Amino acid sequence: MKRRLNRFIVVVVLLLLHGAVSVWSDTVMLYTAEAEGSHFFEIAGIDLAAAVEDGVLSVFFEEGYIIFNYGLAAPDPLEAPFATERVPVRVAKSGGASLLLEIRLSDPENDRMIPVSVTYVFTDIILDREISRGVVVTADIVDPRVTDARALCVEIGRAAALSALGG
Secondary structure, three states: OHHHHHHHHHHHHHHHHHHHHHOOOOEEEEEEEEOOOOOHHHHHOHHHHHHHHHHHHHHHHHOOOEEEEEEEEOOOOOOOOOOOOOHHHHHHHHOOOOEEEEEEEOOEOOOOOOEOEEEEEEEEOOOOEEEEEEEEEHHHOOOOOOOOHHHHHHHHHHHHHHHHOOO
């Protein structure tokens, strides 16, 4: 009887460990900022920058990643003179992330408050290896008939995330 109980306990523990291993996922930190020389946050507003982030976050969640954002960085945080890593890398590591997606928003278009482009760099910060880098030009992906800036910004974020993931 005792042997049977021990065997049962071992099987239960193994099943629990297997379940814990199968749900493991990479953790990503999203860092959103203005492109160099851009004034997107000032012109278009934080709400539309957050909408771009919403699009990015939803794609990564759908792909099974654990993702959190740094918060909108306007302007970029100052680097400490003694720091060996940039602020986004340090924050991502301290938050438990192994991957960092940095996106930069250009100035908005004249007629719509959406960025002209989104530049991204996706990095494995543990291995210090760039996974992907690119630019999403919004004119290539948005329907000119759509006027809802928030919906367009979500789609732009989704496109940037899919591009960063190689899709």
